[in-house]
Amino acid sequence: MRVLVLGGDGFCGWPTSLYLSDRGHDVTILDNLSRRKIDVDLEVDSLTPIVPIGERLRAWQEVSGREIGFVNIDLATEYDRLASLLLELRPDAVVHFAEQRAAPYSMRSEKTKRYTVDNNVRATHNLLTAIVDTGVDASIVHLGTMGVYGYGWSGSAPIPEGYLTVKVDTPDGELEREILHPANPGSVYHMTKTLDQLLFAFYSKNDSLRITDLHQGIVWGTQTEQTARDERLINRFDYDGDYGTVLNRFLMQAAIKHPLTVHGSGGQTRAFIHIKDTVRCIELAIENPPTAGDKPLVRNQITEVHRVMDLAKLISDVTGADVAHLPNPRQEADENELVVRNDQFLALGLEPTTLSEGLLAEVREVAEKYKDRADLRKIVARSVWRKGMETAADLMTELP
Amino acid sequence: MRVLVLGGDGFCGWPTSLYLSDRGHDVTILDNLSRRKIDVDLEVDSLTPIVPIGERLRAWQEVSGREIGFVNIDLATEYDRLASLLLELRPDAVVHFAEQRAAPYSMRSEKTKRYTVDNNVRATHNLLTAIVDTGVDASIVHLGTMGVYGYGWSGSAPIPEGYLTVKVDTPDGELEREILHPANPGSVYHMTKTLDQLLFAFYSKNDSLRITDLHQGIVWGTQTEQTARDERLINRFDYDGDYGTVLNRFLMQAAIKHPLTVHGSGGQTRAFIHIKDTVRCIELAIENPPTAGDKPLVRNQITEVHRVMDLAKLISDVTGADVAHLPNPRQEADENELVVRNDQFLALGLEPTTLSEGLLAEVREVAEKYKDRADLRKIVARSVWRKGMETAADLMTELP
Numbered sequence: 001m002r003v004l005v006l007g008g009d010g011f012c013g014w015p016t017s018l019y020l021s022d023r024g025h026d027v028t029i030l031d032n033l034s035r036r037k038i039d040v041d042l043e044v045d046s047l048t049p050i051v052p053i054g055e056r057l058r059a060w061q062e063v064s065g066r067e068i069g070f071v072n073i074d075l076a077t078e079y080d081r082l083a084s085l086l087l088e089l090r091p092d093a094v095v096h097f098a099e100q101r102a103a104p105y106s107m108r109s110e111k112t113k114r115y116t117v118d119n120n121v122r123a124t125h126n127l128l129t130a131i132v133d134t135g136v137d138a139s140i141v142h143l144g145t146m147g148v149y150g151y152g153w154s155g156s157a158p159i160p161e162g163y164l165t166v167k168v169d170t171p172d173g174e175l176e177r178e179i180l181h182p183a184n185p186g187s188v189y190h191m192t193k194t195l196d197q198l199l200f201a202f203y204s205k206n207d208s209l210r211i212t213d214l215h216q217g218i219v220w221g222t223q224t225e226q227t228a229r230d231e232r233l234i235n236r237f238d239y240d241g242d243y244g245t246v247l248n249r250f251l252m253q254a255a256i257k258h259p260l261t262v263h264g265s266g267g268q269t270r271a272f273i274h275i276k277d278t279v280r281c282i283e284l285a286i287e288n289p290p291t292a293g294d295k296p297l298v299r300n301q302i303t304e305v306h307r308v309m310d311l312a313k314l315i316s317d318v319t320g321a322d323v324a325h326l327p328n329p330r331q332e333a334d335e336n337e338l339v340v341r342n343d344q345f346l347a348l349g350l351e352p353t354t355l356s357e358g359l360l361a362e363v364r365e366v367a368e369k370y371k372d373r374a375d376l377r378k379i380v381a382r383s384v385w386r387k388g389m390e391t392a393a394d395l396m397t398e399l400p
Numbered sequence: 401m402r403v404l405v406l407g408g409d410g411f412c413g414w415p416t417s418l419y420l421s422d423r424g425h426d427v428t429i430l431d432n433l434s435r436r437k438i439d440v441d442l443e444v445d446s447l448t449p450i451v452p453i454g455e456r457l458r459a460w461q462e463v464s465g466r467e468i469g470f471v472n473i474d475l476a477t478e479y480d481r482l483a484s485l486l487l488e489l490r491p492d493a494v495v496h497f498a499e500q501r502a503a504p505y506s507m508r509s510e511k512t513k514r515y516t517v518d519n520n521v522r523a524t525h526n527l528l529t530a531i532v533d534t535g536v537d538a539s540i541v542h543l544g545t546m547g548v549y550g551y552g553w554s555g556s557a558p559i560p561e562g563y564l565t566v567k568v569d570t571p572d573g574e575l576e577r578e579i580l581h582p583a584n585p586g587s588v589y590h591m592t593k594t595l596d597q598l599l600f601a602f603y604s605k606n607d608s609l610r611i612t613d614l615h616q617g618i619v620w621g622t623q624t625e626q627t628a629r630d631e632r633l634i635n636r637f638d639y640d641g642d643y644g645t646v647l648n649r650f651l652m653q654a655a656i657k658h659p660l661t662v663h664g665s666g667g668q669t670r671a672f673i674h675i676k677d678t679v680r681c682i683e684l685a686i687e688n689p690p691t692a693g694d695k696p697l698v699r700n701q702i703t704e705v706h707r708v709m710d711l712a713k714l715i716s717d718v719t720g721a722d723v724a725h726l727p728n729p730r731q732e733a734d735e736n737e738l739v740v741r742n743d744q745f746l747a748l749g750l751e752p753t754t755l756s757e758g759l760l761a762e763v764r765e766v767a768e769k770y771k772d773r774a775d776l777r778k779i780v781a782r783s784v785w786r787k788g789m790e791t792a793a794d795l796m797t798e799l800p
Contacts, residue, residue, distance in 0.1 A: 079514065110533040114479065117525045121595070125517045133510040135787075153577075157570035166566035166579075170557035177553075179566075179582045183598055191602045195521070195595045198583055202591045206731055206785060331606055385606060387535075 002026045002089060003286060004138075006075060006127070007097030008068075009053050010035045011236050012143060012219060012278055016095060018226035018233065019279035020286075021066050028069035028089055029053075030082075031098070034119075035236075038105070044243075044378045046236035047252060047370045048222060059232035076122035083130045086138070093286040094131070096142040098123045099192065103147070104329070104383035105242040106189035113188045120192035121199075128203045139210040139289035141282060142200070145193045146217050146271050146302060150184020152336040159340045162213065162298020186332050187385070200296040208292040212285045216278065217271030217302035217340075220247035221358055222366045224276050235275065237366055239374065241381030246308060247272060249379070250315045251359070255367030256374060258396050259324035260316060263381070266309025266325070267335030271302035274353035284348045299344045303352035314355075319363060327390040329381050371399070402426045402489060403686060404538075406475060406527070407497030408468075409453050410435045411636050412543060412619060412678055416495060418626035418633065419679035420686075421466050428469035428489055429453075430482075431498070434519075435636075438505065444643075444778045446636035447652060447770045448622060459632035476522035483530045486538070493686040494531070496542040498523045499592065503547070504729070504783035505642040506589035513588045520592035521599075528603045539610035539689035541682060542600070544593045546617050546671050546702060550584020552736040559740045562613065562698020586732050587785070600696040608692040612685045616678065617671030617702035617740075620647035621758055622766045624676050635675065637766055639774060641781030646708060647672060649779070650715045651759070655767030656774060658796050659724035660716060663781070666709025666725070667735030671702035674753035684748045699744045703752035714755075719763060727790040729781050771799070 008017040008029030021027045033053065039045055051059070057068050069089075073081050075098050099120040100106060106116040124142070131138060149159050164181045167174050180201065183194035196213070203209045227235045238244045239252040250260045273281075281301045290297040312323045328334075376398060382391050408417040408429030421427045433453065439445055451459070457468050469489075473481050475498050499520040500506060506516040524542070531538060549559050564581045567574050580601065583594035600611045627635045638644045639652040650660045673681075681701045690697040712723045728734075776798060782791050 079510075083510075110479075110483075110529045113529050114522075114525060117599075118522060121521050122514075122518060125514065129510045129513050155570065155575070156572060157568070157575070164568065166568055166577075167574075168554075168557070168564065168566055170555065172556060174567075175555070175557070177566075177582075179579075182577075182579045183601070185598070185602055188602070191598060194598050198585075198591060198594050198598070199517075201583070202585055202588070 001092040001286060004028050004030055004089060004091045004094045005097065006030045006094065006123070007099070009033055010097055011238065012275070013097040015224040015227050015235050015275055016279045016282045017068055018060060019224060020283060021060065021068050022064060022226050023283060028071065030071050030073050030075065030085065032072060032074040042240065042242060044240040044375060045373065047239050047373055048234045048237040048366060049370070049373065050234070050236050051232045055232055059230050063229050063233065075126055076119045079126045079130065082126055083134050086130055086134045086136045090136055091138045093289070094127065094138050094140050095282055095286065096124065096127060096140060100189065102243045103187035103189045104381055106187050107385050108242065108383040116188050117192055121195055124196045124199055128199060128209065131209060132203065132207045139212065139286065141212045141285045142196060142214065144196065144213045144215045145190055146215050146300065146340070147186055147190035148183055148194050148197060148215060149181050150186060151268070151338060152333050153182065153184050156337045156339060159300070161300045161341050161344055162215065186330065204294065204296050210289045210292055211296040212289060213296050213298045214281065214285060214301040215298060217273045218245045218247065219273055219275050219278055220245065221274040221276065221362055224279055240378040242383055246270070247311055250312060251363050252367045252374065253379065254315050254319040254321040255363055256371045257321065257400050258376070258379060259322040260312045261380060262308060262312050262323055262325050263330065264325070264328035265334050266312060267307060268332065269305060269307045269336050269338040271305050271338060271340050272355070273301055273303045274358055276353050277303055277350060280350060281345055284345060284350065288348060300340055300342045301345065302340055302342050304355055305338050305340060315359070318360060324395060326380065326392040329384040329389055329391055331385040401492040401686060404428050404430055404489060404491045404494045405497065406430045406494065406523070407499070409433055410497055411638065412675070413497040415624040415627050415635050415675055416679045416682045417468055418460060419624060420683060421460065421468050422464060422626050423683060428471065430471050430473050430475065430485065432472060432474040442640065442642060444640040444775060445773065447639050447773055448634045448637040448766060449770070449773065450634070450636050451632045455632055459630050463629050463633065475526055476519045479526045479530065482526055483534050486530055486534045486536045490536055491538045493689070494527065494538050494540050495682055495686065496524065496527060496540060500589065502643045503587035503589045504781055506587050507785050508642065508783040516588050517592055521595055524596045524599055528599060528609065531609060532603065532607045539612065539686065541612045541685045542596060542614065544596065544613045544615045545590055546615050546700065546740070547586055547590035548583055548594050548597060548615060549581050550586060551668070551738060552733050553582065553584050556737045556739060559700070561700045561741050561744055562615065586730065604694065604696050610689045610692055611696040612689060613696050613698045614681065614685060614701040615698060617673045618645045618647060619673055619675050619678055620645065621675040621762055624679055640778040642783055646670070647711055650712060651763050652767045652774065653779065654715050654719035654721040655763050656771045657721060657800050658776070658779060659722040660712045661780060662708060662712050662723055662725050663730065664725070664728035665734050666712060667707060668732065669705060669707045669736050669738040671705050671738060671740050672755070673701060673703045674758055676753050677703055677750060680750060681745055684745060684750065688748060700740055700742045701745065702740055702742050704755055705738050705740060715759070718760060724795060726780065726792040729784040729789055729791055731785040
């Protein structure tokens, strides 16, 4: 298959690009390198050392003998170039990771709120209009988030894969209707993924575009089989308060003996997936698109569900790290239940990488190995959901 | 009250600004005059002669003794100026009409699709972030559309005002939930109003903004008591295939003896409201905002429901005009039922202007009076929902 990977230089996009290339697909990355540039502004860097994209691609060619194309393009603002590229490359599938993906960053300031909405909505909508206008017959696979469903709305009822059957009282009796699961986003970032869903629903209805929306859990882990083949191929690892996701943050904190930073009680329950499973899910998704005329196909891309405090305890038990309860910078329920349906990917043959297999390897091979690259003043989360909310001071400013 | 009217030079914004000023409110219009500029691109003009905004405002001061402020600003791209204006003017209410509002225009090309999404989403989101960031205590009244609900989803069940009670089966039994009515937009334009709803839901939840979303029907009529006081104050009247809405198009067509252009069978049923009632509803809305912490308050802003073919027959009977059935350029059901709740505005004291009162006056005082200004080659709708859909040739190219 010819595959375009939008945002193919990012944390999910890069290992996906390598995996698809390794599996014989003809991959071209479209990326404006925004993730690296945001690090410049935030004065942070991936814990793992990331080489420039050109060097990454040369290394991949050396190691695999396969070539991955790259175009530096801003999808939100360079529509005409996007349309030309579609006509030139005529992809069978477009994988769309090209969105600002950190909830804390999206809540940092009016500027980052606006950047997140402007970038994400326009990148998605430009892609949809370009596919319609060029007539290129490509299916779209988009990375959504479990956060579109929100947490707590369903109580102990399992969250379905995208659509919910409801009953409505009418003068003619009770009607049954299948609806897109009501949107309950917890941040501006998550909100943009709920906007994406409405864009997808419209363009699949009006233009018969074939769209898969993957509602992914929190990704953990760093390496895939491909990124581990050469240090120049290593995936990024974010540990800072804005881009570091909870489990990877704990792993890095454990490696440097920093207390594990639990926000609030830790009663928040979330769904997780290892990066190795993300890349496999993407291939399964591009190989199994919906039929033209169908509504968007929604698949929940998660493998395990855990309470944040349980994860902290698990890592604390294994590594001896302390646990610190910090003020929660988010507006969210202190505790929630979470049950998630993920039947579709299991039926397609996904074999999940479990937390118990991967945790220690991740601490040793990534977090410990690169711990000297950490800036300890970037660990505590400082972006708050409303002005004036409390945050913590740094817990540690130098390595022990 | 100090009121900002965003988009106050447009078809709804202008008469609203005059009405609120006349009622003693302190009004400032923010507008980039985009509606006039789109007419330049489309090579059409309002049937009624519109004078420049400066002249409009001077005329209003002459006639009423009251001053309305005006700032030429693009809300989608000039965030910093918007924030400064909020801090300087400290409005009690912001009325937000600043969105591209024609469904056919939004479907015309990839460019107009993208303009509609980029402009509408950014105008709304910039307003929300600016109110949060400046801390100005203004309620927001936004003009939404009945089109967010779609047509046909509810069958003969009345469309509620924004929220729908549904029942969901769970392992613990049946749960009742109130949800935002599922979104079923019929065009890119209508889709942007469904995106707005999710923006409003988030910002009312996260930041306790006070937001009213008015789901308006198709507006008809031209003049209000205020716009009729001087010809320089006249409201715009659009009759072209992109911006002309169905009832006003019929009235103009009847005046020039053009066949009434019914798309498809005319079985489409839609909700309507006279422009005089629109302006009254806006005042009722700014005077009755929700409480901080409440979810967005949704009010259906409609007064009557009619089948398009019935309207055509009514006007044909009164004026003798023929009826022409043209190919439908929209993807929509050929027929639908429509029952709409509008209890809220009636309870607040709205006394609807009925079709039977206003129709003939509208034909005589507006459509006939200005019929020589019509460009007959702009009457037939040419924007189609998908490439290759059929449209009709001009039915008439000169006045009889």
